Amino acid sequence: MHAHIAEAVKKPDLISLEPDLACLRFETMKIYSALGAVRHLLETGAVEPGDTLIDSSSGIYAQALALACHRYGMKCHIVGSTTVDRSTRVQLEILGATLEQVAPSKNLRLDQELRVRRIAEILAANPSYHWMRQYHDAIHYHGYREVAEQIDEGIPAGPLALVGGVGSGASTGAIGTYLREAGRDVTLVGVQPFGSVTFGSEHVADPDMIIAGIGSAIAFQNVRHELYDRVHWVNFESAVSGAVSLLRTSGIFAGLSAGASYLSALWERRRDDTRTYVFIAADTGHRYVESAYARHQQALDIDTLKPHEITSLDELKHPWSTTAWPPVTS
Structure with missing residues (x-):
């Protein structure tokens, strides 16, 4: 079971x-990526239950991280692209994760840059948040x-x-x-x-x-x-x-x-x-x-x-x- x-x-x-x-x-x-990363962070003491984890996503990783946070008693904040569909948005809301979507962009590069820029702003205002950095951290x-x-x-x-x-x-x-x-x-x-x-x-x-x-x-x-x-x-x-x-x-x-x-x-x-x-x-x-x-x-x-x-x-x-x-x- x-x-x-x-x-x-x-x-x-x-x-x-x-x-x-x-x-x-x-x-x-990406549930494997999210679960493995969150579990490692908890085991090493990098984060504690109840902390807020934040990352950027176009949809799939958002759901995975929300489920991992639900599994381990963490809070979750997603900076999403406009491609995050209604099904994912509703699931995130019910799971307790918060989502903010950046403004529509003409191309993928601008969309990703806007999301990363917004994360930097959020971290500056909330230094206790942990950025998962799914694109950059080998923890995944x-x-x-x-x-x-x-x-x-x-x-x-x-x-x-x-x-x-x-x-x-x-x-x-x-x-x-x-x-x-x-x-x-x-x-x-x-x-x-x-x-x-x-x-x-x-x-x-x-x-x-x-x-x-x-x-x-x-x-x-x-x-x-x-x-x-x-x-x-x-x-x-x-x-x-x-x-x-x-x-x-x-x-x-x-x-x-x-x-x-x-x-x-x-x-x-x-x-x-x-x-x-x-x-x-x-x-x-x-x-x-x-x-x-x-x-x-x-x-x-x-x-x-x-x-x-x-x-x-x-x-x-x-x-x-x-x-x-x-x-x-x-």
């Missing part, structure tokens, strides 16, 4: 799609050790490839690190949207991009670039096509980052069939119904899609590019 709902919903399902291809499907992956790696253990136990011994969104770096980077520490031969494949500064695609815009959770318009300090062996940049249309195909062929209803990761995993498997491929579905598809899944009749046949193999970031282009990391010409 679980002591709290956060413990119940955090564990992912490892689903076999083919003998050498599996999906690690989460209801919401801690919670993913358990995920790595589940993969290690569920996937037969042998070479493994982990494919998933880079995001803040505290998911794929952490899981890959812990798997390697356990002795697994792991190729780590990071997935990015165009326009993200994390792996240098900020010069290639994608106006339709709504998968900000796997990329960034500002530098994330907890992304360890040296952990990644390959990187894929996938645009909105291709991610939608991947997500629709994943639902149609497997029944897995997941977010757009899962669609992009599914495409990338299939391509990597064509390149090297000596490994078992595990791709991450970090959240469910509910928040993407109107913006993506409703377009399913326009989704492309993924068998007709293939990435541009590049050797320099100057060669990046839509709809999909990939390279070994670091590129030959950087």
